[in-house]
Amino acid sequence: xxxxxxxxxKRLALHDLHxxxxxxxxxxxxxxxxxxxxxxxxxxxxxxxxAAGLFDVSHxxxxxxxxxxxxxxxxxxxxxxxxxxxxxxxEGRQRYGLFTNETGGISDDLMFAxxxxxxxxxxxxxxxEADVAHMQAHLSAVATVEHITDRALLALQGPRAEAAxxxxxxxxxxxxxxxxxxxxxxxxxxxVSRSGYTGEDGFEISVPExxxxxxxxxxxxxxxxxxxxxxARDSLRLEAGLCxxxxxxxxxxxxxxxxxxxxxxxxxxxxxxxxxxFPGADRILxxxxxxxxxxxxxLLPQTRAPMREGTQLxxxxxxxxxxxxxxxxxxxxxxxxxxxxxxxxxxxxxxxxEGEVRGKRLPVTVAPLPFHPTxxxx
Amino acid sequence: MxxxxxxxxxxxxxxxxxxxxxxxxxxxxxxxxxxxxxETETMVAEGDEVCVIESVKAASDILAPLDGEIVExxxxxxxxxxxxxxxxxxxAWFFKMKIDDLSALDDYMDEDEYADFIG
Numbered sequence: 457x458x459x460x461x462x463x464x465x466k467r468l469a470l471h472d473l474h475x476x477x478x479x480x481x482x483x484x485x486x487x488x489x490x491x492x493x494x495x496x497x498x499x500x501x502x503x504x505x506x507a508a509g510l511f512d513v514s515h516x517x518x519x520x521x522x523x524x525x526x527x528x529x530x531x532x533x534x535x536x537x538x539x540x541x542x543x544x545x546x547e548g549r550q551r552y553g554l555f556t557n558e559t560g561g562i563s564d565d566l567m568f569a570x571x572x573x574x575x576x577x578x579x580x581x582x583x584x585e586a587d588v589a590h591m592q593a594h595l596s597a598v599a600t601v602e603h604i605t606d607r608a609l610l611a612l613q614g615p616r617a618e619a620a621x622x623x624x625x626x627x628x629x630x631x632x633x634x635x636x637x638x639x640x641x642x643x644x645x646x647x648v649s650r651s652g653y654t655g656e657d658g659f660e661i662s663v664p665e666x667x668x669x670x671x672x673x674x675x676x677x678x679x680x681x682x683x684x685x686x687x688a689r690d691s692l693r694l695e696a697g698l699c700x701x702x703x704x705x706x707x708x709x710x711x712x713x714x715x716x717x718x719x720x721x722x723x724x725x726x727x728x729x730x731x732x733x734f735p736g737a738d739r740i741l742x743x744x745x746x747x748x749x750x751x752x753x754x755l756l757p758q759t760r761a762p763m764r765e766g767t768q769l770x771x772x773x774x775x776x777x778x779x780x781x782x783x784x785x786x787x788x789x790x791x792x793x794x795x796x797x798x799x800x801x802x803x804x805x806x807x808x809x810e811g812e813v814r815g816k817r818l819p820v821t822v823a824p825l826p827f828h829p830t831x832x833x834x
Numbered sequence: 835m836x837x838x839x840x841x842x843x844x845x846x847x848x849x850x851x852x853x854x855x856x857x858x859x860x861x862x863x864x865x866x867x868x869x870x871x872x873e874t875e876t877m878v879a880e881g882d883e884v885c886v887i888e889s890v891k892a893a894s895d896i897l898a899p900l901d902g903e904i905v906e907x908x909x910x911x912x913x914x915x916x917x918x919x920x921x922x923x924x925x926a927w928f929f930k931m932k933i934d935d936l937s938a939l940d941d942y943m944d945e946d947e948y949a950d951f952i953g
Contacts, residue, residue, distance in 0.1 A: 491891075492864065496864055496865055496890075497864055497865060497889075497890040497891060498864075498865035498890055501890075687864070687890065687891055691890060760867075760868050760912070760915075761868055761870065761886075761888070762867065762868060762888050762893070764892075764893065784890060785867040785868070785888070785890050787865075787890065792867075792868070814870075814886065
């Protein structure tokens with residue numbers, strides 16, 4: 457076993473709270489993060505689906521893009537990095553985005569919000585330094601790129617999230633899925649979006665580090681709110697069919713292969729008013745028209761054995777088709793669930809494949825995503 | 835009861851050795867969701883991977899603690915893997931082995947030594 461040198465790891469503003477709550481701290485994306493609390497991954501997962509879970513996701517990158525001149529110039533420059541409609545995003549709304557590279561691969565996925573006179577962007581922890589550099593390189597003529605490092609980011613997810621947050625910030629009840637609002641609170645200025653990474657209704661809350669522990673304790677004091685670690689965060693997002701960057705999507709997978717075509721609005725596609733003009737457009741637009749060679753699919757193993765990341769997939773004749781990129785046990789599904797890439801010819805739900813687990817070929821069926829229905833408040 | 839450094843326990847039952855994983859191991863693994871048992875009437879050598887156990891977090895192996903023959907397996911675990919968390923040292927035994935010489939167990943930790951081992 458490798459000895460991990462924890463001294464190289466950064467600590468979250470809520471580190472002491474996690475330890476006090478019994479969190480088991482593990483290295484993740486350069487941080488010491490709680491992978492689970494004493495309740496355990498299974499209970500934490502199920503609790504989030506039936507009540508509310510509080511996640512510390514402060515390791516993620518928070519960035520403000522503030523135009524130095526015209527907001528429209530920033531919007532246009534930001535659109536040039538993504539196959540996504542930025543100009544059409546109304547003030548007070550958030551959208552899913554993807555930075556692409558010249559070969560059509562994904563260099564990160566992100567959330568961006570239109571906050572009137574600036575954009576607010578949330579990127580993955582492992583990519584944040586590269587993303588900030590990428591944005592500085594391409595946006596500095598039209599905007600300042602401010603990497604926000606003095607704010608925590610909490611996610612409150614589940615059917616009781618709204619009531620729990622409204623106990624302290626009543627205005628959140630007026631928000632619907634993908635709305636963003638700023639609230640002045642006793643914890644400091646709070647930047648709230650109605651979104652998350654679990655498939656449940658809920659919120660992501662950016663709060664000054666100085667107020668973060670008070671906010672977390674206030675939320676945990678509400679009946680039904682429990683702290684949730686990275687373990688359940690992963691099983692929740694897997695059941696919701698959401699991609700994990702570096703696993704289900706990376707620089708070698710295109711948005712079309714990844715089944716993320718819903719994130720590419722019409723206006724950026726062939727025939728649209730602002731078609732193309734993003735890195736990798738040739739390949740991505742071609743794949744949109746002609747279809748990709750492989751596709752990310754949901755996979756339901758037909759035995760009880762989970763098929764983990766890296767499990768090789770074959771057709772019933774033994775021809776290699778692809779591999780699992782995320783897989784484990786779905787506590788709400790009560791069965792193993794997985795996602796992976798297979799040849800487009802074998803991507804139709806219901807197709808029976810085989811996955812190799814410890815040298816044995818076991819049956820697995822292509823399944824629609826998500827595995828667990830989402831409950832966003834539209 | 836005797837213990838291995840791999841966090842397995844062994845209990846003598848007549849001329850057989852019953853094998854399972856310790857409470858400490860079950861806690862470390864987290865919620866167990868899948869158990870794969872060996873075939874009975876299989877000859878195994880000490881250190882052979884004989885069972886697979888998967889929790890919500892990861893897969894791990896259970897090693898044969900001794901040379902011998904697997905004579906019985908606990909099929910209840912296949913249908914109810916959560917037993918491993920509920921009663922690791924009781925109902926959730928994994929397999930029973932027939933070994934030539936029970937004195938081979940003497941080399942393993944007793945309860946106090948194991949308690950020291952896991953700190």
